[in-house]
Amino acid sequence: MSIIEDVRKKVQRILTDMIGRVEIDRDGDYVLHHESAVVFVSLREMSDKPDTNIVINAYCPMVINVPLTPEVYKWVATEGQHYFFGRCQIFENDDNKKLGRILFGYSIVGNDLDPNELENLIFLTMSTGNQLDDMLKDKFGGKLFSES
Numbered sequence: 001m002s003i004i005e006d007v008r009k010k011v012q013r014i015l016t017d018m019i020g021r022v023e024i025d026r027d028g029d030y031v032l033h034h035e036s037a038v039v040f041v042s043l044r045e046m047s048d049k050p051d052t053n054i055v056i057n058a059y060c061p062m063v064i065n066v067p068l069t070p071e072v073y074k075w076v077a078t079e080g081q082h083y084f085f086g087r088c089q090i091f092e093n094d095d096n097k098k099l100g101r102i103l104f105g106y107s108i109v110g111n112d113l114d115p116n117e118l119e120n121l122i123f124l125t126m127s128t129g130n131q132l133d134d135m136l137k138d139k140f141g142g143k144l145f146s147e148s
Contacts, residue, residue, distance in 0.1 A: 004045055007054045007110045011043065014115045018122075032122060036146045037062075037130035039122060043110065056113070058121045059105035060129030066142035068092065068100045075140070076102060085124050088132075101145070102136055104129045 015022045015030055023031040030041040039060045046053045066072055073090065080088030086106030093099045106125050108117055133144050 003051060003111065004043055004054050007056070007113060008043055010113055011041065011056065011110070011118060014113075014118050015041075017115070018119060032126065033146075034126050035130050036133050036144055037126045038146055039126045039129065041122065054110040055107050056110040056118070056121065057105060057107040058125040059103050060125050060133075061101055061103045061145035062129050062133035063136045063140070063142040064101040064145050064148055065093070065099045066090075066102060066136070066140050068098055069140070072100075072102075072140050080104075083128065085120075086128060099142075101142075104132060 011030065012022055015032075019032065025031050025040070027042070032039045032041070037060050039058055041056065041058050044055050044057065046055055068090070076088050076090045080090075080102070086104055089103050089105060091101050091103070093101070104125060106121055108121055110118075133146070136142070137144055
């Protein structure tokens with residue numbers, strides 16, 4: 001069994017112990033919901049080499065179809081980076097480069113994963129996303145991801 005398969009089983013076991021039920025999307029990411037926050041937990045290998053490190057990424061899409069103004073870019077580049085753990089990112093829509101989405105994300109190495117590390121990753125991502133999403137929608141427009 002590969003390292004990523006081992007880590008994936010461990011993540012699923014920890015999540016099941018935490019919340020009782022695990023939702024998996026078509027990309028194989030775990031999906032968690034809390035109030036207006038939706039958090040995706042994904043696992044990726046850092047390289048194609050055997051015995052590589054596994055990155056566990058938790059990200060929360062907060063607002064979508066946000067008009068991409070200089071003010072939005074400035075907020076993401078400045079205030080959106082002022083977190084001890086995690087940061088905000090902005091992505092253009094594929095079909096309309098004048099609109100985009102803002103996410104909050106945080107990553108850890110998962111090879112020697114401890115349940116508390118995963119719980120902290122998810123809690124910090126979920127609580128920050130839940131705190132920011134309404135403020136971002138009110139300040140810059142767009143739509144909450146959870147409303148889509």
